[in-house]
Amino acid sequence: MIAADTPDHRAARLLTVGPDGEIRHRRRSDLATLFDPGDVVVANDAATLPASLHGRHEATGAPVEIRLAGWVTPGDPTRFRAIAFGPGDHRTRTEHRPPPPRLTPGDRLRLGPLTAVIERLLDHPRLAALRFVGNRASVLAGLARHGRPIQYAHVPAPLALWDVWTSIAADPVAFEPPSAGFALDWRTIAAWRERGVRLATLTHAAGISSTGDLALDARLPFDEPYRIPEATSDAIHRAKRRGRRIIALGTTVVRALEAAASSGGGVIAGAGIARNRIGPETRLAVPDTVLTGMHAPGESHYELLRAFADDGTLRRAAESAHEGGYRSHEFGDVMLLARQRVATMSWPATEHEEGCAMVLS
Amino acid sequence: MTKITDFKPAADKGFRGLRIAITGGTSGLGRALVRQFSAAGARVAFVARTADRVKQVAAETGAVGLVGDVGLKDDIYPLALQIAGTLGGLDLLINNASILGPVPLIPLADTDCEDLEQALAVNLVGPFRLTKALYGALASSAREGHGALVVNITSDAAVNAYPEWGAYGTSKAALAHMSAIWDAEAAPQGIRFLAVDPGDMDTAMHAAALPDTDPATLKRPEDAAAELIERIRAALADRQTALEAASA
Numbered sequence: 292m293i294a295a296d297t298p299d300h301r302a303a304r305l306l307t308v309g310p311d312g313e314i315r316h317r318r319r320s321d322l323a324t325l326f327d328p329g330d331v332v333v334a335n336d337a338a339t340l341p342a343s344l345h346g347r348h349e350a351t352g353a354p355v356e357i358r359l360a361g362w363v364t365p366g367d368p369t370r371f372r373a374i375a376f377g378p379g380d381h382r383t384r385t386e387h388r389p390p391p392p393r394l395t396p397g398d399r400l401r402l403g404p405l406t407a408v409i410e411r412l413l414d415h416p417r418l419a420a421l422r423f424v425g426n427r428a429s430v431l432a433g434l435a436r437h438g439r440p441i442q443y444a445h446v447p448a449p450l451a452l453w454d455v456w457t458s459i460a461a462d463p464v465a466f467e468p469p470s471a472g473f474a475l476d477w478r479t480i481a482a483w484r485e486r487g488v489r490l491a492t493l494t495h496a497a498g499i500s501s502t503g504d505l506a507l508d509a510r511l512p513f514d515e516p517y518r519i520p521e522a523t524s525d526a527i528h529r530a531k532r533r534g535r536r537i538i539a540l541g542t543t544v545v546r547a548l549e550a551a552a553s554s555g556g557g558v559i560a561g562a563g564i565a566r567n568r569i570g571p572e573t574r575l576a577v578p579d580t581v582l583t584g585m586h587a588p589g590e591s592h593y594e595l596l597r598a599f600a601d602d603g604t605l606r607r608a609a610e611s612a613h614e615g616g617y618r619s620h621e622f623g624d625v626m627l628l629a630r631q632r633v634a635t636m637s638w639p640a641t642e643h644e645e646g647c648a649m650v651l652s
Numbered sequence: 653m654t655k656i657t658d659f660k661p662a663a664d665k666g667f668r669g670l671r672i673a674i675t676g677g678t679s680g681l682g683r684a685l686v687r688q689f690s691a692a693g694a695r696v697a698f699v700a701r702t703a704d705r706v707k708q709v710a711a712e713t714g715a716v717g718l719v720g721d722v723g724l725k726d727d728i729y730p731l732a733l734q735i736a737g738t739l740g741g742l743d744l745l746i747n748n749a750s751i752l753g754p755v756p757l758i759p760l761a762d763t764d765c766e767d768l769e770q771a772l773a774v775n776l777v778g779p780f781r782l783t784k785a786l787y788g789a790l791a792s793s794a795r796e797g798h799g800a801l802v803v804n805i806t807s808d809a810a811v812n813a814y815p816e817w818g819a820y821g822t823s824k825a826a827l828a829h830m831s832a833i834w835d836a837e838a839a840p841q842g843i844r845f846l847a848v849d850p851g852d853m854d855t856a857m858h859a860a861a862l863p864d865t866d867p868a869t870l871k872r873p874e875d876a877a878a879e880l881i882e883r884i885r886a887a888l889a890d891r892q893t894a895l896e897a898a899s900a
Contacts (some may be wrong), residue, residue: 336792338736368737428716431737435730452729461792463737477787477841484840492795520796536755 292585292613295623296446297546299456304624305474305621306585306612310632312604314611319625323479328487329535329621331526335469335543336492338460341438341452342467342499346402347378347423349639354378357407357421358441359466362501364458365516366464366561368430368608369423372513374502384444385503394419395406405430413633415507443500445620464516465497470621473580479635489530489562491523495547500591511591515546515565524551527577538627539578542595545569552576571597580629583613585619600631667885668693670799671739675722675782676749677715678705680855684877685746688713692833692881697735699749711762722749722778723770733787741788742789743799744884747827748834749780750805750871753819756858769818775823780803780830794842799888804831806847844891848883850876 305317309327317325326332329512342359354377361372375390394416398409406424413420435448440455457472458480480490495517502508527537527548539545550565551558558577575598584594587609596605608626617624658750672689676682677698686698693699696715700706703719710717716738720727729768738743754763755772783790810824810848831847838845852858854870 338733341733346741366740395692428734431734435733452733453785456788458788459791460788461736462789463733475838481840492792496793522795522797579890615881636695647781 292587292617292619292623293637294450295618295620297448298446298450298622304617306608306615306617306624308600308604308608308628310624310629312600312607312631314608316611316615319474320479322426322474322627323482324486326483326486326488326536326538329489329530329533330538331489331491331530331634332483332537332538332540332552333491333493333498333544333548334457334459334472334475334540335465335495335547336457336459336461336472337465337469337494337496337543338463339452339455339465339468339497340456340463341434341440341442343381343439343441344402344405344434344437345439346400347398348392348394349401355391356380356388357402360418360502361466361513362421362464362496365496365564368427368434369425370410371421373407373419373421374499374507375417375419382440382444382447385501388503391417403433404610405433407436408559413536417502417504418507427629429467429593437533443501443620446622459492462494465473465543466499467497468514468621469497469541469543470584471544471625473622474582474625475540489526491520491526493519493523493544493547493585495543499523508591508643511570512546512565515543516562517550517565519551519558520546521560522576524558528557536579537577538580538582540582542569542581542592544581545575545578545581545582545598547593549573550574550576550625568594569598571592571602573598575599578630580627582625582627584621584623585609585617585626587619596628598602598630599628603610631637658724666692667881670694670743671741671793672744673694673698673735673739673786674746674748675699675778677717678702678709680857681792681850681853681873681876681880682697682746682748683709684873685711685748685880686715688746688874688877688881694831695813696740697738698736699731704895709834713780716797721774722747722782723751724731725781727780728778728785732782732789736789741793742786743781743793744787744801744803744888745790746803746805747782748803749778750823750857752857753823753863757816757861758885763819768822771823772826776826776830781828783834787838790843791841799891800841800843801884801887801891802831802834802843802845803884804828804845804847806831806849808850809847810849820861842885842891846887848880 305319307315307545340598343356356376358374359371363370375391400407407421442449455468498513546565675684678700690713699718709828720731751774754767762853790800806828807824810819810828830847830848835845851871853873854867
């Protein structure tokens with residue numbers, strides 16, 4: 292696949308994988324007509340913080356980049372978990388970035404107009420809890436002025452906030468954009484409304500997707516706070532009861548829905564922290580389909596996709612995307628992946644009925 | 653940004669808890685709106701260009717003051733981030749900041765293109781950009797059954813062809829028409845748009861435009877704000893009725 296290296300032509304193409312594994316090539320605009328009346332599309336309406344901050348380590352004068360990566364107390368913008376890098380910027384691949392100066396509790400970092408104090412290290416020399424000096428308003432003002440969106444070497448040009456806010460971006464709680472939302476525009480949402488397809492949202496504080504450090508990457512995704520409105524929980528219950536589909540826009544939505552899944556087949560409204568990991572062993576309770584970027588084996592999001600489809604199906608989809616020249620990464624093309632039908636054994640109810648039947652559920 | 657842990661729906665009685673952003677909040681109508689909405693228990697963030705005056709109005713009212721210029725593209729998202737982050741979302745956006753264009757007022761034939769562009773940048777493109785940046789927050793408010801209203805402040809100069817009001821009148825006419833189109837498009841999402849002419853007020857802007865007017869013949873900005881707040885109350889109540897009818 293080709294890396295999408297600018298935010299300009301996002302999500303132009305759409306690869307669909309049906310419940311029976313059938314692969315089709317479509318346009319992103321076809322999303323407007325792919326769902327049926329009563330289906331519910333769930334999207335993450337988190338807006339993205341400018342979470343990359345360049346500055347200096349006060350004690351040594353050494354350059355440092357801080358990437359805010361997680362909330363300490365959800366909604367309190369004065370304290371974060373953060374990843375630290377040494378000199379350089381996003382144009383260097385994260386795995387090649389030099390380490391930050393040795394950080395110890397009490398160290399101060401000068402980050403433009405902001406001052407951060409290291410509170411403690413979190414079992415890794417690059418991962419720390421920090422506190423900004425100031426109150427909510429002054430810290431937000433400092434972030435707004437000095438912070439830049441977190442970005443990676445495949446997009447060399449500097450990104451602005453408008454590049455990383457989706458059309459539905461509302462509350463700025465994510466550290467990286469919930470990028471499946473880039474496939475959404477208000478024309479598509481209006482077309483869904485006319486078809487009777489419901490757009491529902493949740494707010495999930497999408498965290499950092501890559502650190503360049505193997506030990507840290509193995510700990511991703513970090514715990515992520517989320518909130519599910521009553522209206523969304525109600526819409527999911529109604530759709531489930533009527534046998535309609537739940538389409539999750541992005542992996543963050545899958546994670547939040549599964550974290551909030553109730554035993555009755557719906558989701559519990561309210562605030563929570565997603566600590567779950569989703570992989571091939573996960574029995575998904577809520578989403579029937581996921582809209583996702585193009586992910587290859589080895590990437591962290593790929594594990595989550597294995598909850599929807601077996602490796603053979605995912606491999607065929609990846610090959611088809613590769614041959615078709617699909618573009619990868621957050622500003623690239625998208626894939627609509629249905630949970631694959633699995634054969635389940637249905638045992639006879641009485642001894643008088645013979646054998647067992649394979650049914651498709 | 654409080655929403656994730658500390659979510660409270662905006663109160664349905666009065667304006668208590670309603671999340672409001674007002675541009676041009678340190679003078680005239682804007683300052684009167686900041687004062688009155690703050691006194692009514694709303695959660696208010698306001699924007700203005702001059703840091704000292706922002707600090708002064710914030711200290712006086714308890715509202716959150718943000719320094720920025722809606723005429724500058726690069727100021728818009730930092731402002732949207734601070735508005736949505738501080739208030740934890742947004743229910744009501746009042747695009748009030750505006751400039752007259754060249755002062756003293758002059759005929760269009762004498763108006764520099766750059767001055768017309770600047771009037772459009774502040775009075776038309778600025779409100780468009782800020783509304784677009786905050787549209788997701790407003791749509792979220794609407795989905796949760798709160799306010800979701802955008803008020804664009806216009807003028808009788810948008811309707812009448814007053815000589816020498818070309819830059820201002822043109823920008824306000826475009827803003828009024830844009831409000832109507834926004835309203836038609838956004839109504840299904842539950843977001844309403846109002847274009848409101850507050851009338852001739854005793855403000856620094858009016859004095860700059862028409863210095864010979866007797867201030868006693870002009871409306872006090874406090875009274876114009878009170879009238880506007882009543883219109884907003886009615887619009888929010890209409891919305892509530894429509895929402896209840898839709899969900900019934």
